[in-house]
Amino acid sequence: MLTPEERAEIEAEFAHYPNRKAVSIDAMKIVQKHRGWVSDDALIDIGGLLGMSVSDLDGIATFYNLLFRHPVGRHVIYICDSVSCWIMGSDRQCSHIADRLKLQPGDTTADGRFTLIPIVCLGACDHAPVMMVDDDTHLDLTPEKIDRILERYT
Amino acid sequence: MPAEKPLTGSMRADGGALNRDAYERAGGYRALRKVLSSMTPAAVIDEVKDSNLRGRGGAGFPAGLKWSFVPEHAPHPRYLVANADEMEPGTFKDRLLLEANPHQLIEGMALAGYATGTDVAYIFLRGEYKLAARRISMAIAEAEEGGYLGKNILNSGYSIELHLHVSAGRYMCGEETGMLNALEGKRANPRSKPPFPPVCGLFGMPTTVNNVETLCNVPHIINNGAAWFKRLSRGKDGGTKLYGASGKVKHPGLWELPMGTTIREILEEHAGGMREGLRFRGVLPGGASTDFLTEEHLDVAMDFTEVQKAGSRMGTGTMIVLDDKTCPVGMVSNLEHFFAQESCGWCTPCWSGLGWVERILKAMEEGRGQPGDLEKLAFQTKFWTPGHTFCALAPGAAEPLQSALKYFRGDFERHINEKRCPWK
Numbered sequence: 001m002l003t004p005e006e007r008a009e010i011e012a013e014f015a016h017y018p019n020r021k022a023v024s025i026d027a028m029k030i031v032q033k034h035r036g037w038v039s040d041d042a043l044i045d046i047g048g049l050l051g052m053s054v055s056d057l058d059g060i061a062t063f064y065n066l067l068f069r070h071p072v073g074r075h076v077i078y079i080c081d082s083v084s085c086w087i088m089g090s091d092r093q094c095s096h097i098a099d100r101l102k103l104q105p106g107d108t109t110a111d112g113r114f115t116l117i118p119i120v121c122l123g124a125c126d127h128a129p130v131m132m133v134d135d136d137t138h139l140d141l142t143p144e145k146i147d148r149i150l151e152r153y154t
Numbered sequence: 155m156p157a158e159k160p161l162t163g164s165m166r167a168d169g170g171a172l173n174r175d176a177y178e179r180a181g182g183y184r185a186l187r188k189v190l191s192s193m194t195p196a197a198v199i200d201e202v203k204d205s206n207l208r209g210r211g212g213a214g215f216p217a218g219l220k221w222s223f224v225p226e227h228a229p230h231p232r233y234l235v236a237n238a239d240e241m242e243p244g245t246f247k248d249r250l251l252l253e254a255n256p257h258q259l260i261e262g263m264a265l266a267g268y269a270t271g272t273d274v275a276y277i278f279l280r281g282e283y284k285l286a287a288r289r290i291s292m293a294i295a296e297a298e299e300g301g302y303l304g305k306n307i308l309n310s311g312y313s314i315e316l317h318l319h320v321s322a323g324r325y326m327c328g329e330e331t332g333m334l335n336a337l338e339g340k341r342a343n344p345r346s347k348p349p350f351p352p353v354c355g356l357f358g359m360p361t362t363v364n365n366v367e368t369l370c371n372v373p374h375i376i377n378n379g380a381a382w383f384k385r386l387s388r389g390k391d392g393g394t395k396l397y398g399a400s401g402k403v404k405h406p407g408l409w410e411l412p413m414g415t416t417i418r419e420i421l422e423e424h425a426g427g428m429r430e431g432l433r434f435r436g437v438l439p440g441g442a443s444t445d446f447l448t449e450e451h452l453d454v455a456m457d458f459t460e461v462q463k464a465g466s467r468m469g470t471g472t473m474i475v476l477d478d479k480t481c482p483v484g485m486v487s488n489l490e491h492f493f494a495q496e497s498c499g500w501c502t503p504c505w506s507g508l509g510w511v512e513r514i515l516k517a518m519e520e521g522r523g524q525p526g527d528l529e530k531l532a533f534q535t536k537f538w539t540p541g542h543t544f545c546a547l548a549p550g551a552a553e554p555l556q557s558a559l560k561y562f563r564g565d566f567e568r569h570i571n572e573k574r575c576p577w578k
Contacts, residue, residue, distance in 0.1 A: 016317040017339075018231075018357050024339035025322050029281075050339075063341040063498075064322035066281045078282070082243040083442055084400035086488045087480050120325060120492060121243040121442075122282055125400035125472070126407045135284045 002045045006034055010049060020050045024060055028067050037068040065119065072115040073108040075153040078132040082121035088128040094118060096143045100150070114153070158386055160374035161367070161394060162410040165254040171289045174296040177257040183302055185376035186264050190310035193376075198269040202372065204380035206392035210247075211237055211328075211365030212440060212469045213546075214391070214458035217372075221362060223352035224270045228360040231273035235337065235356065235363045236263055238279040238286070239321060239328040242441035243492055244474040247396040248366040250408055252279070252286035255370075256293035260316065262369030264302060265376060267314045270362045275316045278333050281323045290318050325496035329545045330363045331355075332498070343498045344545035367396060388414030389457040397456060399425040401475030402432050408472070414460070418452040421475065433478040436561060440469020442489050443550025445557035446476070466557070481577035482562040483569050486555055487515035493551035503537035504548040510534060511555065523570035532559055 002010070009030045013023045027046045028038050035042070043057045061067045079094045094105060097116055101109050108115040124130045127139035131146075138149050164180035166172060172180065189198055203218030224232060236259060240248040251259060263275050279287055294316055297303045305313045324342050326332040331345035334356045355361025371393055375383045384392045391413050397420050398408040404426030411420065417437065421427065428434050436446045439456065445466035447454065454464045461468040476485055494508035511534050514527050535556045538548035559566065568576050 016319075017337075022337065022339040022357075025336070026319075026339075029320075029322060060339070060341055064324050066321075066323040081488075082492055083438075083485060083488050084244045084474055087401045087474070087476070087485065119282075119323075120241060120496065121245070123240050123246045123249050123280070125244050125246045125474070126398060128400060128406070132282060137282075137284075 002031070002042075002049065003034065006030055007049070010046070021052055024050055024052060024057060025064065025067075028057070028061055032068060036074075037071050071108070073112050075114050075134055077114055077116045077150075078119040078122070079105075079116065080120070080122045080128070080130045081118040084121070084125035085128040085130055090129040090141075093129050093131070093141050093143070093146060096146060097150075100147070114150070157394075157412060159394060159410045160378075160386070161251065161258070161370055161396065162254075165250075169254065171253060171293070172255050172257060174257060174293070174300055177255065181377065182257055182373070183261055183300070185373040186261050186268075186302060187308060189265055189268055189376055190308050190312060195269045195271060198265060198376070201380050202269070202375055205375045205383040206380075206387075206390065207368065207371055207375060207383065208391050208458055209365055210367035210371075210395070210470070212242065212443070212467070214468065217364060217368050220352070220364070221266065221269050223350070224360045224362060225353065228271070228353070230271070231359055232271050233356040233359055233361040234263060234267050234270060234272040234275040235333060235361065236275070236277045236366055236369055237328060237330075237333060237363055238277050238283070238366045239333065240283070240366075241280055241323075241325045241328050242443065242470050242472075243489070244400055244438065245398070245441045245470040245472045246400075247398055247408060247470060247472055249283060249286065250396070251366050251370050252283060253289055256286075256290045257297065258370045258373060259290075259366055260293055260297050260303065262372040263316060264297075264307065264314055265372045266362065266364060266369055268312055270360075272314055272362065275314055276319045276337060276356075277316070278319050278321060278327070278337060280327070281321050287318065287320050294318060324498075325492075326498045326545075326547065329547065332545065333363060334361060341498065343500050346544055386412055387457070388412045389455055390459055391457045395456065395471050397424075398472035399475060400472070402429045402477045402480070403427065403475050404429055414455040414457040416453050416455050417447065417473070420456065420473065421452070425475075428475075428477060431479075434475065435478050435480075435482065436476040438469075438474040438476075438554060439466050440471050440473070442474070442492060443467075443546070443553055444469040445553040446561055447557075448561050466553070479577070481519075481575055482558055482565050483515065484519055484575065484577065486558045487512070487519050489554050490515055490551060493547060497547055501543040501545075501548065503534075503542050504551075507534045507537055508548065508551060511551075518566070518569045519575050521569075521572075521574040523566075523573070525570065527570060528559060528563070528566055531555060535559075 326342040332342035336342040494512040535552040538552035
């Protein structure tokens with residue numbers, strides 16, 4: 001079941017578009033904001049509200065990089081793996097994070113604290129290498145700087 | 155006299171956003187008042203046509219001409235979309251315009267909206283630009299309160315709604331018709347054209363899509379005139395340009411300079427040249443989907459016309475620099491991985507060819523290159539051309555690959571012959 005809060009936030013989006021289906025991506029983002037990810041049950045509930053099939057919604061959810069169809073950690077680390085960051089050594093920064101957290105890119109730590117996801121260019125190439133943790137962008141990464149940043153996310 | 159910087163000149167030094175008051179004090183919303191009180195939509199289009207403002211998203215299509223494609227008696231509602239999905243690797247110019255002066259974009263959209271008879275407009279913003287999202291939302295609320303958006307703006311009888319759509323991330327969303335599908339709540343596959351968006355776009359209605367930087371120029375053209383705008387440029391394409399540089403230059407960054415500033419001036423004077431101990435080998439002049447240029451092209455003027463003559467495209471104008479200690483094959487491998495991953499999977503040359511090329515390049519980097527690989531790579535790029543695909547993703551992917559095969563052929567051959575990456 002969608003919570004009253006989720007439902008109200010989704011319905012507030014209806015005013016911006018001429019039909020309910022156009023709200024599908026916003027609706028899944030709203031649910032994900034509250035729950036961390038978008039479950040099968042959530043798709044059924046969103047489908048009911050928007051008049052869409054679950055398979056349509058799943059096709060949309062899996063297309064977009066920032067929608068998650070399985071649970072993630074409390075914090076998501078997005079490390080840029082595109083060209084400017086690659087030139088500036090993002091491979092090494094990504095390996096550093098993976099070693100420190102004892103996981104492979106794409107995985108979640110055993111304690112559920114972090115998920116590590118390589119992502120396309122984050123648009124801060126003059127400060128490469130770059131990563132985001134949740135909503136925050138972190139620039140000019142070095143292993144030492146990464147260690148300090150990650151400690152802030154508990 | 156210092157060069158004029160209409161786009162960035164009034165921005166705050168501390169990186170904060172100009173609020174409505176500060177924007178108005180800097181001359182903001184004057185153009186909108188002028189247009190609504192004294193210009194017809196056709197006169198606005200003519201002024202922008204005369205200015206030679208070319209689209210700053212990468213393709214360089216003349217903005218005024220694009221607006222004129224919405225038929226005069228086309229039905230309503232009509233839509234306008236600001237493409238703020240800046241996802242071209244190596245590109246970080248619109249971020250500044252969105253974060254530091256969102257009202258400039260809003261005014262540009264109100265002007266473009268008036269010119270095209272738009273009823274509803276969207277800013278399509280990439281999901282990762284969180285700060286921009288907060289600042290745009292605040293600016294939209296301020297603009298509505300100031301009477302610059304909404305019903306009967308500035309008592310002119312013209313009404314325009316503006317909404318912010320925050321995307322969920324996919325390179326394909328930046329493609330014009332992919333973006334329209336995304337706004338309709340669908341996968342961002344491109345559409346088969348014709349019909350083109352000015353006739354049948356968002357929700358089947360007439361639609362105009364412009365890049366952020368393009369729209370931000372419009373208030374200045376209206377205030378100062380087309381002739382002034384043309385004079386800002388050193389070449390035929392009007393205005394200034396936000397140029398950027400990333401890679402191993404001394405001072406990576408972003409600069410608003412006259413359109414047509416040379417690659418050498420940008421890289422040497424503004425980016426400070428290469429880092430100590432490194433030599434310049436090549437540059438992607440405008441993002442991942444542009445052809446490499448090399449040392450012989452350093453004096454090429456960065457505008458749409460001249461870069462094209464040199465065999466590449468200006469694209470977004472944000473340059474990615476390759477140095478002599480970075481493997482060109484590794485760089486191209488990274489680029490083709492990006493394109494393969496972000497392809498929507500509709501056209502065969504794209505989904506099939508990109509995956510194949512990605513695997514060949516990865517194998518080459520890992521010392522498993524085979525004789526004949528270079529011919530296979532070149533063969534694939536021949537299918538990644540307009541006419542074989544529905545959108546520009548695969549043609550864009552061809553550009554760095556085909557030019558790398560031309561300029562860095564010896565590096566590819568070494569990978570195959572030595573069965574290793576010589577840079578590792």
